Amino acid sequence: MAEPTPAGRTVRAVRRRARALLHRLTRHPRVAPLVKRLAPRSVRTRTTLAACASVAVVLLAASAAVLLLLRVNLERTVETGAREQAQAVARLAADGHLGASPPLDHGTDFIQVTDADGRVVAASQNLTGRAALAPTGTRDGHNTYDLHALGREHHQRVSTLTADTPTGPVTVHVGASLRTADTAEDLTTAALAALSALLLLTVGALTWRATGRALRPVEAIRAEVAAIGDRDLDRRVPEPRSDDEIARLAGTMNAMLDRLEAAGTRQRRFIADASHELRSPLAVLRTQLEVARTHPDPEVRADLVAGALEDTERLQSLTTDLLLLARLDATGGDRPDEPVDLTGLVRTTALAGGARPHPVTLHTPDEITVTGNALWLGRLLTNLLDNAQRHARHRVTVRLSRDGGTGQAVLDVANDGPRIDPADRERIFERFTRLDDARSRDDGGTGLGLPIARDIATLHGGTLTVRDTPDGTTFRTRLPGTGR
Incomplete structure (x- = not known):
């Protein structure tokens, strides 16, 4: 590389000195505030x-x-x-x-x-x-x-x-x-x-x-x-008629406000429903304990304490479901990516749990693997099985297969109980929703099992839907497969 000429070295030296002088001036304690004030904002x-x-x-x-x-x-x-x-x-x-x-x-x-x-x-x-x-x-x-x-x-x-x-x-x-x-x-x-x-x-x-x-x-x-405040999420920003970056910005802002409004509404409804659901078992539990403390008959007291234990278990189950929902909401849509042997998980979960009111018929292939969280996928299947056992008349069927067209894993949990009205097939996935509230409470349902199952399926990039079958109702879960 050619050596710079004396003139070139002089020019470079002058430039360096000018930059150094400018840097010192802009950093000077008296000049810097003036430059900052004069700079256009x-x-x-x-x-x-x-x-x-x-x-x-x-x-x-x-x-x-x-x-x-x-x-x-x-x-x-x-x-x-x-x-x-x-x-x-x-x-x-x-x-x-x-x-x-x-x-x-x-x-x-x-x-x-x-x-x-x-x-x-x-x-x-x-x-x-x-x-x-x-x-x-x-x-x-x-x-x-x-x-x-x-x-x-x-x-x-x-x-x-x-x-x-x-x-x-x-x-x-x-x-x-x-x-x-x-x-x-x-x-x-x-x-x-x-x-x-x-x-x-x-x-x-x-x-x-x-x-x-x-x-x-x-x-x-x-x-x-x-x-717009936290109480005015129904307001929207004006969208220009032009099809440019500002119009797209306004559309994006309104879409974000739609999501915030929906999240706020869901949160308020969830808090109200959770307060109601927690208040009822707590009130019953307190009443049973107060009566048991003052009742003179030991047998009656024993029955009251046994009922209090059942309500305590129901309250504990509800609290566990609420904590799980909070964890699912806190994931922010981050999809789990651990390999899960879905075939083995389905077999273990379907055959576990001890004696059930109705027998479970299991149909699974040799091996289907998905990416996700094994604990949460097990909870999804457990919630679907509990729902099927609660509504079945004689039997429950679990079938795992692979969709040859899309490569997705398809998990069907069917029961031969009463069918769900088409108008209620989306409502059952809302939190604290019971189509038969009195029967659900007696059977121990919290109204959170199906919403938790759908949230888990959505978090794994899948879907959970309900459809009619000739002999009852089937809950179908689709999960992305790994090609194995």
């Missing part, structure tokens, strides 16, 4: 400043290019005129027809002809009697001359030619004025500055207005969201 202001700054940079570069091209063309025109004048004077001198005062063409300031010894042999009237011009230096690649003899300073382009004459070589100096070029450059600079300022003002005004109109729906959304 609104998107509208920052967008307008960015647009104006971008346009200003473009205008500055374009104006510099225009002025440079204009200056180059004007100076080239002046130099061409001076060279042509010098060539004409040189031809006259070579032919011996050069007079003492050659005439000036339009745009030419002076003419001076000197011989080999530096003596003036011819000059325009404004330099008559003046000494020969001598170079005083260079500027822009051209020799400069002391032109105070003309009575005032001028920007000049001096063209110099050497010609051979019958009396010897002469040097011709022809000076052309750059006043026209300077005037044109000044006028063009003023015009570009005025047009640039007008364009910047126009861009700033249009950007400010357009940004304000674009952000007006955002401000409306912000104000509406700020006004």
Whole structure:
């Protein structure tokens, strides 16, 4: 890799020092708060400043290019005129027809002809009697001359030619004025500055207005969201008619508010139902214990204590279900991903639990594996079996299979009990819902078994539905398989 030149190293050093100085200034305890206060805070202001700054940079570069091209063309025109004048004077001198005062063409300031010894042999009237011009230096690649003899300073382009004459070589100096070029450059600079300022003002005004109109729906959304409290979840943000990012943002906000409203409603209903469900067994339990404490008959007291134990078990089961629901709700939709031998789990769960009111007929394949949580999937099957045992007349059937089309594991838990009315097939999965409240309480149901089972199926990426069969009701669970 080539070593940087001294100039390159100098430029880099200057940049580093400038950055360090800027960093120190912005970190200074007095400057930093000022910079922070002056920094624009609104998107509208920052967008307008960015647009104006971008346009200003473009205008500055374009104006510099225009002025440079204009200056180059004007100076080239002046130099061409001076060279042509010098060539004409040189031809006259070579032919011996050069007079003492050659005439000036339009745009030419002076003419001076000197011989080999530096003596003036011819000059325009404004330099008559003046000494020969001598170079005083260079500027822009051209020799400069002391032109105070003309009575005032001028920007000049001096063209110099050497010609051979019958009396010897002469040097011709022809000076052309750059006043026209300077005037044109000044006028063009003023015009570009005025047009640039007008364009910047126009861009700033249009950007400010357009940004304000674009952000007006955002401000409306912000104000509406700020006004929505935990008791006003039925309110919605206004959705613009345009099909753009802001409209999609409003739609997303309203969808989120729909979910929040549904969650709030479900939470309030759940709290009310849980309070009611806990209050009833607690009241019964307290009554039984108070009566047992004061009743004189030992047999009656024993019966009352036994009933209190049953209510305690029911209360414990309800509390366990509530805790499980809270855990399922707290998962946030994170799907368990442990491999589970569903065939073995179904066999173990269906055959466990001791004596049941009705026999369980089991149909399972050799091996079906799913991903999930074995404990929760076991709870799903246990809840479905308890529900089937509670409503069956003679038998309960458990069937596990694989859907050849989708590869899903299909678990059917059927009972030959009364069918469920189609209007109630979704309602039974709501928490604390009992189609026959008195019978469910007597049988020990809490109204949470089926909702827990559906939540577990949903958490595993599956579904739980109910459908009629020729001999009763079937609860069908579909779970994504692993291909085994």
